[in-house]
Ligand SMILES: Nc1ncnc2c1ncn2[C@@H]1O[C@H](COP(=O)(O)OP(=O)(O)OP(=O)(O)O)[C@@H](O)[C@H]1O
């Protein structure tokens with residue numbers, strides 16, 4: 257049986273559970289449940305603090321887990337990123353009072369408050385800087401006004417918390433984080449992952465999660481167009497492999513179906529209309545296996 261760690265609380269919990277449900281797995285019905293069995297898929301889910309997930313996966317006690325890239329790096333656990341899950345996006349940045357630090361180089365010799373000492377130590381070492389790291393649990397934006405630190409290093413999503421605390425970012429992000437699937441060994445494909453841990457459920461999970469990512473990113477576009485305009489139209493909608501073209505009852509016209517990126521759909525529909533395509537329809541994709 258495959259054993260998978262899922263965030264029990266925090267920014268990543270709800271979207272992780274939603275993604276697993278969309279991928280066809282059974283998930284807990286109550287926020288307080290710590291374990292959920294999914295016998296139909298031969299998987300057991302454990303709900304854990306996102307910060308602890310890399311530890312369980314790194315030790316081999318759990319096979320796979322969903323956590324943040326920043327939390328994986330911070331843990332220093334021997335686990336690796338298998339797949340970017342495209343949610344929980346945030347930057348990890350230094351911040352300070354305006355006008356106090358012109359560049360990251362000036363962090364040298366200062367006190368840096370953070371709940372991610374591993375990420376900060378890694379960055380300082382890679383950039384030959386030395387600073388005193390003050391480890392806090394959260395609400396680190398307060399550390400400067402309370403005199404504990406000169407600089408903070410924290411997760412920034414909208415930037416609202418920094419603004420409210422009267423702080424500004426310093427330098428470029430230390431890292432761009434998002435939710436990731438982690439395992440013991442890096443795997444390029446679902447087949448590699450299954451081969452690495454010898455569990456069939458691993459390949460199935462990877463394929464299903466990839467299926468959800470594609471279903472979220474793409475829509476199905478269908479339209480009718482005059483056959484002599486088909487080359488022009490399919491240049492706009494090449495699809496993933498190749499568009500489906502079917503004859504229409506109406507002489508000289510064809511129907512075309514192709515997947516397009518959701519972010520591009522309105523531009524493509526406008527351009528198709530311009531060249532003479534009609535009955536242009538978009539439908540959501542519920543699930544995919546490409
Ligand atoms: N707005 C956000 N605030 C905090 N973490 C975020 C945010 N958006 C994404 N994340 C990611 O969520 C993970 C942190 O989750 P975690 O549950 O440890 O903290 P949290 O969401 O702040 O919850 P809490 O601090 O209440 O325990 C990190 O990987 C972080 O990059």
Ligand SMILES: O=P(O)(O)OC[C@H]1O[C@H](OP(=O)(O)OP(=O)(O)O)[C@H](O)[C@@H]1O
Pocket residue numbers: 393394395396397410411412413414415416417418
């Ligand atoms: O850029 P923003 O959209 O404002 O989000 C980032 C803030 O959210 C998180 O704090 P959280 O609410 O989790 O509190 P914590 O510091 O106690 O973890 C994070 O630590 C930042 O403070």
Ligand SMILES: [Mg+2]
Pocket residue numbers: 394
């Ligand atoms: Mg937090």
